[in-house]
Amino acid sequence: MTDKKSVKSTESSQVQRETEQRRALRPPVDIYEEAEAITIRADLPGVSRDRLEVHVDGDNLTIEGEAAIDMPEEMEALYADVNVTRYRRSFTLSKELEAEKISAEMKNGELTLRLPKRAEVQPRKIAISAG
Amino acid sequence: MFGYWTGFDRDIFDQFERLRRELDGTFGERGGPLGIRSVAAGTYPAINVGASSRQVDVYVFAAGVAPGSLDISMQQNLLTVSGERSTAIPEGAQAYRRERFEGSFKRVVTLPDDVDPDKVDAAYRDGVLHVTVQRKEELQPRRIEVK
Known part of the structure:
Protein backbone atom coordinates (compact mmCIF):
# COMPACT_ATOMS: atom_id res chain seq x y z
CA MET A 1 0.00 0.00 0.00
CA THR A 2 2.68 2.40 1.05
CA ASP A 3 4.83 1.28 -1.87
CA LYS A 4 2.07 1.81 -4.35
CA LYS A 5 1.47 5.26 -3.05
CA SER A 6 5.10 6.28 -3.36
CA VAL A 7 5.28 4.95 -6.92
CA LYS A 8 2.27 6.97 -7.86
CA SER A 9 3.70 10.17 -6.45
CA THR A 10 6.97 9.65 -8.32
CA GLU A 11 5.05 9.22 -11.53
CA SER A 12 3.04 12.35 -11.08
CA SER A 13 6.08 14.41 -10.14
CA LEU A 52 20.38 30.73 -11.93
CA GLU A 53 21.96 27.36 -12.61
CA VAL A 54 24.70 26.70 -15.09
CA HIS A 55 25.75 23.09 -15.31
CA VAL A 56 28.15 21.12 -17.42
CA ASP A 57 27.48 17.44 -17.99
CA GLY A 58 30.12 15.91 -20.22
CA ASP A 59 30.18 18.19 -23.22
CA ASN A 60 26.75 19.59 -22.53
CA LEU A 61 26.35 23.06 -21.07
CA THR A 62 22.92 23.95 -19.74
CA ILE A 63 21.69 27.32 -18.55
CA GLU A 64 18.59 27.26 -16.39
CA GLY A 65 16.91 30.03 -14.50
CA GLU A 66 13.70 30.80 -12.73
CA ALA A 67 12.27 34.31 -12.83
CA ALA A 68 10.99 35.69 -9.55
CA ILE A 69 8.45 38.44 -9.99
CA ASP A 70 6.62 40.31 -7.24
CA MET A 71 2.92 40.12 -7.84
CA PRO A 72 -0.03 41.20 -5.72
CA GLU A 73 -1.98 38.14 -4.71
CA GLU A 74 -5.35 38.89 -6.28
CA MET A 75 -3.84 40.00 -9.57
CA GLU A 76 -5.61 39.20 -12.81
CA ALA A 77 -3.77 39.04 -16.12
CA LEU A 78 -4.81 41.72 -18.59
CA TYR A 79 -2.12 41.20 -21.18
CA ALA A 80 0.86 38.87 -21.37
CA ASP A 81 3.80 38.40 -23.70
CA VAL A 82 5.53 36.14 -21.19
CA ASN A 83 3.64 33.22 -19.74
CA VAL A 84 6.39 30.98 -18.43
CA THR A 85 8.80 31.85 -15.62
CA ARG A 86 11.47 29.30 -16.44
CA TYR A 87 14.29 29.66 -18.94
CA ARG A 88 16.40 26.87 -20.36
CA ARG A 89 18.94 26.48 -23.12
CA SER A 90 21.71 23.98 -23.80
CA PHE A 91 24.87 24.03 -25.86
CA THR A 92 27.40 21.43 -26.87
CA LEU A 93 30.92 22.31 -25.84
CA SER A 94 33.92 21.51 -27.91
CA LYS A 95 37.01 19.83 -26.50
CA GLU A 96 39.33 22.81 -26.47
CA LEU A 97 37.19 24.59 -23.87
CA GLU A 98 38.04 24.20 -20.22
CA ALA A 99 34.75 23.33 -18.54
CA GLU A 100 36.23 23.71 -15.04
CA LYS A 101 37.17 27.29 -15.71
CA ILE A 102 33.86 28.62 -16.97
CA SER A 103 32.93 31.82 -15.19
CA ALA A 104 29.47 33.36 -14.95
CA GLU A 105 28.35 36.88 -14.25
CA MET A 106 24.80 38.10 -13.83
CA LYS A 107 23.86 41.76 -14.19
CA ASN A 108 20.46 43.32 -14.83
CA GLY A 109 19.05 40.00 -15.98
CA GLU A 110 21.86 39.54 -18.45
CA LEU A 111 24.08 36.50 -18.09
CA THR A 112 27.66 36.50 -19.33
CA LEU A 113 29.42 33.14 -19.51
CA ARG A 114 33.07 33.02 -20.33
CA LEU A 115 34.41 29.70 -21.59
CA PRO A 116 38.19 29.84 -21.68
CA LYS A 117 40.16 27.74 -24.13
CA ARG A 118 42.95 25.46 -23.02
CA ALA A 119 46.30 27.17 -23.12
CA GLU A 120 47.70 24.67 -25.62
CA VAL A 121 45.03 25.42 -28.22
CA GLN A 122 45.24 29.18 -28.06
CA PRO A 123 46.52 30.52 -31.33
CA ARG A 124 50.19 31.26 -31.42
CA LYS A 125 51.80 33.52 -33.83
CA ILE A 126 54.38 31.66 -35.80
CA ALA A 127 57.39 33.68 -36.62
CA ILE A 128 58.64 33.25 -40.10
CA SER A 129 62.33 33.38 -40.28
CA ALA A 130 63.72 34.98 -43.29
CA GLY A 131 65.48 32.43 -45.36
CA MET B 1 9.96 30.52 -0.27
CA PHE B 2 10.50 28.41 -3.33
CA GLY B 3 7.29 26.51 -2.75
CA TYR B 4 5.41 29.73 -2.30
CA TRP B 5 6.62 31.03 -5.60
CA THR B 6 5.98 27.88 -7.56
CA GLY B 7 2.43 27.60 -6.34
CA PHE B 8 1.82 31.25 -6.75
CA ASP B 9 3.21 31.84 -10.17
CA ARG B 10 1.77 28.72 -11.67
CA ASP B 11 -1.55 30.13 -10.73
CA ILE B 12 -1.06 33.54 -12.24
CA PHE B 13 0.96 32.30 -15.18
CA ASP B 14 -1.68 29.74 -16.01
CA GLN B 15 -3.99 32.66 -16.28
CA PHE B 16 -1.54 34.40 -18.58
CA GLU B 17 -1.19 31.24 -20.64
CA ARG B 18 -4.94 30.88 -20.92
CA LEU B 19 -5.24 34.50 -21.92
CA ARG B 20 -2.57 34.09 -24.57
CA ARG B 21 -4.28 31.02 -26.00
CA GLU B 22 -7.56 32.83 -26.05
CA LEU B 23 -6.06 35.85 -27.76
CA ASP B 24 -4.23 33.71 -30.29
CA GLY B 25 -7.25 31.57 -30.95
CA THR B 26 -9.79 34.33 -31.04
CA PHE B 27 -7.91 37.10 -32.74
CA GLY B 28 -4.48 36.11 -33.93
CA GLU B 29 -4.80 32.96 -35.92
CA ARG B 30 -8.24 33.45 -37.37
CA GLY B 31 -7.33 36.79 -38.86
CA GLY B 32 -9.71 38.82 -36.72
CA PRO B 33 -8.94 42.27 -35.35
CA LEU B 34 -5.78 42.74 -33.29
CA GLY B 35 -5.26 45.13 -30.42
CA ILE B 36 -4.22 48.41 -32.04
CA ARG B 37 -1.05 48.61 -29.93
CA SER B 38 -0.25 44.90 -29.84
CA VAL B 39 3.12 43.84 -31.21
CA ALA B 40 4.50 40.75 -32.91
CA ALA B 41 5.56 37.86 -30.69
CA GLY B 42 9.20 38.06 -29.65
CA THR B 43 9.34 41.86 -29.69
CA TYR B 44 11.79 43.32 -27.20
CA PRO B 45 10.95 44.05 -24.44
CA ALA B 46 8.16 41.63 -23.57
CA ILE B 47 5.42 43.09 -21.38
CA ASN B 48 2.94 41.61 -18.91
CA VAL B 49 0.11 43.61 -17.42
CA GLY B 50 -1.84 42.52 -14.39
CA ALA B 51 -4.63 44.27 -12.54
CA SER B 52 -5.88 44.10 -9.00
CA SER B 53 -8.53 46.28 -7.33
CA ARG B 54 -6.08 48.90 -6.03
CA GLN B 55 -3.40 48.98 -8.71
CA VAL B 56 -2.25 47.95 -12.16
CA ASP B 57 1.13 46.26 -12.44
CA VAL B 58 3.19 46.40 -15.61
CA TYR B 59 6.23 44.17 -16.00
CA VAL B 60 8.67 45.05 -18.74
CA PHE B 61 11.16 42.24 -19.38
CA ALA B 62 14.08 44.41 -20.44
CA ALA B 63 17.28 42.58 -19.60
CA GLY B 64 20.61 44.31 -19.87
CA VAL B 65 19.42 47.90 -19.92
CA ALA B 66 21.16 50.59 -17.89
CA PRO B 67 18.41 51.78 -15.50
CA GLY B 68 19.31 55.38 -16.32
CA SER B 69 18.46 54.92 -20.00
CA LEU B 70 14.87 53.89 -19.25
CA ASP B 71 12.21 56.47 -19.80
CA ILE B 72 8.67 56.01 -18.51
CA SER B 73 5.79 58.35 -19.17
CA MET B 74 2.05 58.29 -18.57
CA GLN B 75 -0.54 60.17 -20.55
CA GLN B 76 -4.01 59.49 -19.18
CA ASN B 77 -4.11 55.72 -19.30
CA LEU B 78 -1.36 55.25 -21.86
CA LEU B 79 1.95 54.08 -20.50
CA THR B 80 5.02 54.54 -22.66
CA VAL B 81 8.31 52.84 -21.87
CA SER B 82 11.36 53.59 -23.93
CA GLY B 83 15.05 52.96 -23.62
CA GLU B 84 18.11 51.82 -25.36
CA ARG B 85 20.41 48.91 -25.05
CA SER B 86 23.69 47.95 -26.51
CA THR B 87 24.82 44.40 -27.15
CA ALA B 88 28.20 45.35 -28.59
CA ILE B 89 30.85 42.66 -28.78
CA PRO B 90 34.60 43.29 -28.55
CA GLU B 91 36.22 44.40 -31.73
CA GLY B 92 37.80 41.62 -33.71
CA ALA B 93 35.69 38.90 -32.06
CA GLN B 94 34.10 36.28 -34.26
CA ALA B 95 30.32 36.35 -33.75
CA TYR B 96 28.35 33.13 -34.12
CA ARG B 97 24.97 34.22 -32.88
CA ARG B 98 23.43 37.66 -32.49
CA GLU B 99 19.92 36.89 -31.32
CA ARG B 100 19.56 39.59 -28.72
CA PHE B 101 17.86 42.87 -29.41
CA GLU B 102 20.08 45.88 -29.93
CA GLY B 103 19.17 49.55 -30.25
CA SER B 104 16.42 51.75 -28.95
CA PHE B 105 12.93 50.54 -28.17
CA LYS B 106 9.58 52.03 -27.30
CA ARG B 107 6.42 50.32 -26.23
CA VAL B 108 3.01 51.77 -25.49
CA VAL B 109 0.46 49.95 -23.36
CA THR B 110 -3.16 50.86 -22.82
CA LEU B 111 -4.06 50.51 -19.15
CA PRO B 112 -7.56 50.43 -17.67
CA ASP B 113 -9.36 53.80 -17.75
CA ASP B 114 -9.40 54.32 -13.99
CA VAL B 115 -5.64 54.51 -13.40
CA ASP B 116 -4.22 57.60 -11.74
CA PRO B 117 -1.42 59.00 -13.93
CA ASP B 118 -0.02 60.90 -10.94
CA LYS B 119 0.57 57.80 -8.85
CA VAL B 120 3.16 55.81 -10.73
CA ASP B 121 6.09 53.95 -9.21
CA ALA B 122 8.82 52.16 -11.09
CA ALA B 123 11.62 49.86 -10.02
CA TYR B 124 14.17 48.01 -12.12
CA ARG B 125 15.53 44.77 -10.71
CA ASP B 126 17.23 41.79 -12.34
CA GLY B 127 16.31 43.05 -15.78
CA VAL B 128 12.61 43.51 -15.10
CA LEU B 129 11.08 46.97 -14.93
CA HIS B 130 8.09 46.87 -12.63
CA VAL B 131 5.74 49.83 -13.00
CA THR B 132 2.92 50.15 -10.48
CA VAL B 133 0.06 52.52 -11.25
CA GLN B 134 -2.55 53.15 -8.56
CA ARG B 135 -6.21 53.13 -9.51
CA LYS B 136 -8.40 56.07 -8.64
CA GLU B 137 -9.89 55.80 -5.17
CA GLU B 138 -13.45 56.74 -6.03
CA LEU B 139 -13.70 53.86 -8.46
CA GLN B 140 -12.55 51.19 -6.08
CA PRO B 141 -15.19 48.77 -4.91
CA ARG B 142 -16.74 49.88 -1.64
CA ARG B 143 -18.66 47.80 0.76
CA ILE B 144 -22.14 49.10 1.34
CA GLU B 145 -23.67 48.37 4.63
CA VAL B 146 -27.26 47.21 4.74
CA LYS B 147 -29.16 48.85 7.54
Whole structure:
Protein backbone atom coordinates (compact mmCIF):
# COMPACT_ATOMS: atom_id res chain seq x y z
CA MET A 1 0.00 0.00 0.00
CA THR A 2 2.68 2.40 1.05
CA ASP A 3 4.83 1.28 -1.87
CA LYS A 4 2.07 1.81 -4.35
CA LYS A 5 1.47 5.26 -3.05
CA SER A 6 5.10 6.28 -3.36
CA VAL A 7 5.28 4.95 -6.92
CA LYS A 8 2.27 6.97 -7.86
CA SER A 9 3.70 10.17 -6.45
CA THR A 10 6.97 9.65 -8.32
CA GLU A 11 5.05 9.22 -11.53
CA SER A 12 3.04 12.35 -11.08
CA SER A 13 6.08 14.41 -10.14
CA GLN A 14 7.83 13.07 -13.23
CA VAL A 15 4.92 14.14 -15.38
CA GLN A 16 4.96 17.48 -13.66
CA ARG A 17 8.67 17.83 -14.33
CA GLU A 18 8.20 17.00 -17.99
CA THR A 19 5.41 19.51 -18.31
CA GLU A 20 7.58 22.14 -16.71
CA GLN A 21 10.45 21.29 -19.03
CA ARG A 22 8.26 21.76 -22.04
CA ARG A 23 7.18 25.11 -20.75
CA ALA A 24 10.62 26.66 -20.46
CA LEU A 25 11.47 29.74 -22.49
CA ARG A 26 14.47 29.65 -24.79
CA PRO A 27 16.42 32.80 -23.97
CA PRO A 28 18.01 34.69 -26.88
CA VAL A 29 21.81 34.57 -26.87
CA ASP A 30 24.82 36.22 -28.43
CA ILE A 31 27.88 34.02 -28.84
CA TYR A 32 31.28 35.22 -29.90
CA GLU A 33 34.81 33.91 -29.95
CA GLU A 34 38.07 35.60 -29.18
CA ALA A 35 41.60 34.24 -29.11
CA GLU A 36 41.44 33.01 -25.48
CA ALA A 37 37.76 32.30 -24.92
CA ILE A 38 34.21 31.94 -26.18
CA THR A 39 31.60 34.18 -24.56
CA ILE A 40 27.88 33.48 -24.30
CA ARG A 41 25.50 36.28 -23.36
CA ALA A 42 21.90 35.45 -22.57
CA ASP A 43 18.84 37.52 -21.67
CA LEU A 44 17.25 36.15 -18.52
CA PRO A 45 15.07 38.97 -17.21
CA GLY A 46 13.74 38.34 -13.70
CA VAL A 47 16.40 35.80 -12.79
CA SER A 48 18.53 36.70 -9.78
CA ARG A 49 21.93 35.16 -9.12
CA ASP A 50 20.58 32.54 -6.69
CA ARG A 51 17.93 31.34 -9.14
CA LEU A 52 20.38 30.73 -11.93
CA GLU A 53 21.96 27.36 -12.61
CA VAL A 54 24.70 26.70 -15.09
CA HIS A 55 25.75 23.09 -15.31
CA VAL A 56 28.15 21.12 -17.42
CA ASP A 57 27.48 17.44 -17.99
CA GLY A 58 30.12 15.91 -20.22
CA ASP A 59 30.18 18.19 -23.22
CA ASN A 60 26.75 19.59 -22.53
CA LEU A 61 26.35 23.06 -21.07
CA THR A 62 22.92 23.95 -19.74
CA ILE A 63 21.69 27.32 -18.55
CA GLU A 64 18.59 27.26 -16.39
CA GLY A 65 16.91 30.03 -14.50
CA GLU A 66 13.70 30.80 -12.73
CA ALA A 67 12.27 34.31 -12.83
CA ALA A 68 10.99 35.69 -9.55
CA ILE A 69 8.45 38.44 -9.99
CA ASP A 70 6.62 40.31 -7.24
CA MET A 71 2.92 40.12 -7.84
CA PRO A 72 -0.03 41.20 -5.72
CA GLU A 73 -1.98 38.14 -4.71
CA GLU A 74 -5.35 38.89 -6.28
CA MET A 75 -3.84 40.00 -9.57
CA GLU A 76 -5.61 39.20 -12.81
CA ALA A 77 -3.77 39.04 -16.12
CA LEU A 78 -4.81 41.72 -18.59
CA TYR A 79 -2.12 41.20 -21.18
CA ALA A 80 0.86 38.87 -21.37
CA ASP A 81 3.80 38.40 -23.70
CA VAL A 82 5.53 36.14 -21.19
CA ASN A 83 3.64 33.22 -19.74
CA VAL A 84 6.39 30.98 -18.43
CA THR A 85 8.80 31.85 -15.62
CA ARG A 86 11.47 29.30 -16.44
CA TYR A 87 14.29 29.66 -18.94
CA ARG A 88 16.40 26.87 -20.36
CA ARG A 89 18.94 26.48 -23.12
CA SER A 90 21.71 23.98 -23.80
CA PHE A 91 24.87 24.03 -25.86
CA THR A 92 27.40 21.43 -26.87
CA LEU A 93 30.92 22.31 -25.84
CA SER A 94 33.92 21.51 -27.91
CA LYS A 95 37.01 19.83 -26.50
CA GLU A 96 39.33 22.81 -26.47
CA LEU A 97 37.19 24.59 -23.87
CA GLU A 98 38.04 24.20 -20.22
CA ALA A 99 34.75 23.33 -18.54
CA GLU A 100 36.23 23.71 -15.04
CA LYS A 101 37.17 27.29 -15.71
CA ILE A 102 33.86 28.62 -16.97
CA SER A 103 32.93 31.82 -15.19
CA ALA A 104 29.47 33.36 -14.95
CA GLU A 105 28.35 36.88 -14.25
CA MET A 106 24.80 38.10 -13.83
CA LYS A 107 23.86 41.76 -14.19
CA ASN A 108 20.46 43.32 -14.83
CA GLY A 109 19.05 40.00 -15.98
CA GLU A 110 21.86 39.54 -18.45
CA LEU A 111 24.08 36.50 -18.09
CA THR A 112 27.66 36.50 -19.33
CA LEU A 113 29.42 33.14 -19.51
CA ARG A 114 33.07 33.02 -20.33
CA LEU A 115 34.41 29.70 -21.59
CA PRO A 116 38.19 29.84 -21.68
CA LYS A 117 40.16 27.74 -24.13
CA ARG A 118 42.95 25.46 -23.02
CA ALA A 119 46.30 27.17 -23.12
CA GLU A 120 47.70 24.67 -25.62
CA VAL A 121 45.03 25.42 -28.22
CA GLN A 122 45.24 29.18 -28.06
CA PRO A 123 46.52 30.52 -31.33
CA ARG A 124 50.19 31.26 -31.42
CA LYS A 125 51.80 33.52 -33.83
CA ILE A 126 54.38 31.66 -35.80
CA ALA A 127 57.39 33.68 -36.62
CA ILE A 128 58.64 33.25 -40.10
CA SER A 129 62.33 33.38 -40.28
CA ALA A 130 63.72 34.98 -43.29
CA GLY A 131 65.48 32.43 -45.36
CA MET B 1 9.96 30.52 -0.27
CA PHE B 2 10.50 28.41 -3.33
CA GLY B 3 7.29 26.51 -2.75
CA TYR B 4 5.41 29.73 -2.30
CA TRP B 5 6.62 31.03 -5.60
CA THR B 6 5.98 27.88 -7.56
CA GLY B 7 2.43 27.60 -6.34
CA PHE B 8 1.82 31.25 -6.75
CA ASP B 9 3.21 31.84 -10.17
CA ARG B 10 1.77 28.72 -11.67
CA ASP B 11 -1.55 30.13 -10.73
CA ILE B 12 -1.06 33.54 -12.24
CA PHE B 13 0.96 32.30 -15.18
CA ASP B 14 -1.68 29.74 -16.01
CA GLN B 15 -3.99 32.66 -16.28
CA PHE B 16 -1.54 34.40 -18.58
CA GLU B 17 -1.19 31.24 -20.64
CA ARG B 18 -4.94 30.88 -20.92
CA LEU B 19 -5.24 34.50 -21.92
CA ARG B 20 -2.57 34.09 -24.57
CA ARG B 21 -4.28 31.02 -26.00
CA GLU B 22 -7.56 32.83 -26.05
CA LEU B 23 -6.06 35.85 -27.76
CA ASP B 24 -4.23 33.71 -30.29
CA GLY B 25 -7.25 31.57 -30.95
CA THR B 26 -9.79 34.33 -31.04
CA PHE B 27 -7.91 37.10 -32.74
CA GLY B 28 -4.48 36.11 -33.93
CA GLU B 29 -4.80 32.96 -35.92
CA ARG B 30 -8.24 33.45 -37.37
CA GLY B 31 -7.33 36.79 -38.86
CA GLY B 32 -9.71 38.82 -36.72
CA PRO B 33 -8.94 42.27 -35.35
CA LEU B 34 -5.78 42.74 -33.29
CA GLY B 35 -5.26 45.13 -30.42
CA ILE B 36 -4.22 48.41 -32.04
CA ARG B 37 -1.05 48.61 -29.93
CA SER B 38 -0.25 44.90 -29.84
CA VAL B 39 3.12 43.84 -31.21
CA ALA B 40 4.50 40.75 -32.91
CA ALA B 41 5.56 37.86 -30.69
CA GLY B 42 9.20 38.06 -29.65
CA THR B 43 9.34 41.86 -29.69
CA TYR B 44 11.79 43.32 -27.20
CA PRO B 45 10.95 44.05 -24.44
CA ALA B 46 8.16 41.63 -23.57
CA ILE B 47 5.42 43.09 -21.38
CA ASN B 48 2.94 41.61 -18.91
CA VAL B 49 0.11 43.61 -17.42
CA GLY B 50 -1.84 42.52 -14.39
CA ALA B 51 -4.63 44.27 -12.54
CA SER B 52 -5.88 44.10 -9.00
CA SER B 53 -8.53 46.28 -7.33
CA ARG B 54 -6.08 48.90 -6.03
CA GLN B 55 -3.40 48.98 -8.71
CA VAL B 56 -2.25 47.95 -12.16
CA ASP B 57 1.13 46.26 -12.44
CA VAL B 58 3.19 46.40 -15.61
CA TYR B 59 6.23 44.17 -16.00
CA VAL B 60 8.67 45.05 -18.74
CA PHE B 61 11.16 42.24 -19.38
CA ALA B 62 14.08 44.41 -20.44
CA ALA B 63 17.28 42.58 -19.60
CA GLY B 64 20.61 44.31 -19.87
CA VAL B 65 19.42 47.90 -19.92
CA ALA B 66 21.16 50.59 -17.89
CA PRO B 67 18.41 51.78 -15.50
CA GLY B 68 19.31 55.38 -16.32
CA SER B 69 18.46 54.92 -20.00
CA LEU B 70 14.87 53.89 -19.25
CA ASP B 71 12.21 56.47 -19.80
CA ILE B 72 8.67 56.01 -18.51
CA SER B 73 5.79 58.35 -19.17
CA MET B 74 2.05 58.29 -18.57
CA GLN B 75 -0.54 60.17 -20.55
CA GLN B 76 -4.01 59.49 -19.18
CA ASN B 77 -4.11 55.72 -19.30
CA LEU B 78 -1.36 55.25 -21.86
CA LEU B 79 1.95 54.08 -20.50
CA THR B 80 5.02 54.54 -22.66
CA VAL B 81 8.31 52.84 -21.87
CA SER B 82 11.36 53.59 -23.93
CA GLY B 83 15.05 52.96 -23.62
CA GLU B 84 18.11 51.82 -25.36
CA ARG B 85 20.41 48.91 -25.05
CA SER B 86 23.69 47.95 -26.51
CA THR B 87 24.82 44.40 -27.15
CA ALA B 88 28.20 45.35 -28.59
CA ILE B 89 30.85 42.66 -28.78
CA PRO B 90 34.60 43.29 -28.55
CA GLU B 91 36.22 44.40 -31.73
CA GLY B 92 37.80 41.62 -33.71
CA ALA B 93 35.69 38.90 -32.06
CA GLN B 94 34.10 36.28 -34.26
CA ALA B 95 30.32 36.35 -33.75
CA TYR B 96 28.35 33.13 -34.12
CA ARG B 97 24.97 34.22 -32.88
CA ARG B 98 23.43 37.66 -32.49
CA GLU B 99 19.92 36.89 -31.32
CA ARG B 100 19.56 39.59 -28.72
CA PHE B 101 17.86 42.87 -29.41
CA GLU B 102 20.08 45.88 -29.93
CA GLY B 103 19.17 49.55 -30.25
CA SER B 104 16.42 51.75 -28.95
CA PHE B 105 12.93 50.54 -28.17
CA LYS B 106 9.58 52.03 -27.30
CA ARG B 107 6.42 50.32 -26.23
CA VAL B 108 3.01 51.77 -25.49
CA VAL B 109 0.46 49.95 -23.36
CA THR B 110 -3.16 50.86 -22.82
CA LEU B 111 -4.06 50.51 -19.15
CA PRO B 112 -7.56 50.43 -17.67
CA ASP B 113 -9.36 53.80 -17.75
CA ASP B 114 -9.40 54.32 -13.99
CA VAL B 115 -5.64 54.51 -13.40
CA ASP B 116 -4.22 57.60 -11.74
CA PRO B 117 -1.42 59.00 -13.93
CA ASP B 118 -0.02 60.90 -10.94
CA LYS B 119 0.57 57.80 -8.85
CA VAL B 120 3.16 55.81 -10.73
CA ASP B 121 6.09 53.95 -9.21
CA ALA B 122 8.82 52.16 -11.09
CA ALA B 123 11.62 49.86 -10.02
CA TYR B 124 14.17 48.01 -12.12
CA ARG B 125 15.53 44.77 -10.71
CA ASP B 126 17.23 41.79 -12.34
CA GLY B 127 16.31 43.05 -15.78
CA VAL B 128 12.61 43.51 -15.10
CA LEU B 129 11.08 46.97 -14.93
CA HIS B 130 8.09 46.87 -12.63
CA VAL B 131 5.74 49.83 -13.00
CA THR B 132 2.92 50.15 -10.48
CA VAL B 133 0.06 52.52 -11.25
CA GLN B 134 -2.55 53.15 -8.56
CA ARG B 135 -6.21 53.13 -9.51
CA LYS B 136 -8.40 56.07 -8.64
CA GLU B 137 -9.89 55.80 -5.17
CA GLU B 138 -13.45 56.74 -6.03
CA LEU B 139 -13.70 53.86 -8.46
CA GLN B 140 -12.55 51.19 -6.08
CA PRO B 141 -15.19 48.77 -4.91
CA ARG B 142 -16.74 49.88 -1.64
CA ARG B 143 -18.66 47.80 0.76
CA ILE B 144 -22.14 49.10 1.34
CA GLU B 145 -23.67 48.37 4.63
CA VAL B 146 -27.26 47.21 4.74
CA LYS B 147 -29.16 48.85 7.54
